Amino acid sequence: MRRASARKAQAIGVLAPLLADVVDQPWRRAEALVEEFGSIGAALKGSAARVGRIAGENAFAALSKVDEAFRFLLREEIEARPTISNSDELIKYIAPSMQHLVVEEMRVLYFNARGGLIKEESLCEGTTSCAPISIRKLLSRCLDLGSNAIILVHNHPSGDPSPxxxxxxxxxxxxxxxxxxxxKVHDHLIIGAGRYVSLRSTGVL
Incomplete structure (x- = not known):
């Protein structure tokens, strides 16, 4: 209980300064956001309506910019070196934007021949069932980008990453x-709440 309270206080301490220039009573708003979402990561991924109801539209805009900057920094780091064989590095990059999603989403990481990330794109949302049209779209995109290796990533909103x-x-x-x-489909990563499963590691690939 004490550890949870300390974590909550830390989260409020991080959020409040980010809101200071855009809302009144930033500490109170930050506390309300942490109470509502449970974590900074979940608050950053909150919908405009939900964040706006608690802290106002300006708060949503500010948090969206923070999330965008965070994602940009992670992408810069991962593009600086070959990462296709390093699942842990890829998870550090992709998990923050997926582990708090409330619906399933399938994303594809496209890699070049040197194992460097070319692009990350969403393939489908709301379901991860592999309809023929989704597979054709995926392969067509590989050809467009000149990618000969991909990694599939999707989330389980339940928090359990078991395939x-x-x-x-x-x-x-x-x-x-x-x-x-x-x-080559190098891996399929399933993201849950703070953990993930690699289908390559489980022997599926």
Missing amino acids: SKSDVECTEAIVEAARSLEI
Whole structure:
């Protein structure tokens, strides 16, 4: 309990200065945001309506800029060196933007021949089922970007990253389709609450 209270106080201490120039009573607003969302990460990913209701539209705009800056810094770091074989580094980059999402989303990380990240894009939201149209879209994008290796990433809003039967079947379908174009599916990462599962590590790939 004491540790949770200390963590909450730290979160409020980080958020309040970020809100100081855009809202009145920034410490009170920061406390309300932490109470509502439970963490800074979740607050940064909160919807405009939800954040606005608690702290105002200006607060949402300020937090969105912070989130954007944080993502930019992470991307700069990950683009500076080959990272395709380093799941831990990739998770540091991608998890902050996905672990607090309230709906499932499938993203694709596209890599070049040297293992450097070319681009990150969303493939589908609300479901991660691999409809043929989604697979065609994915492979077409690989060709457009000149990417010969990809990593799939999706989140489990439940917080449990254990792969489902449909997760495995989806991965196998994409691997099979990509093989015909000599595109390698290097991994499929499933993100939960503070932890993740690599399907390569589990032997699926």
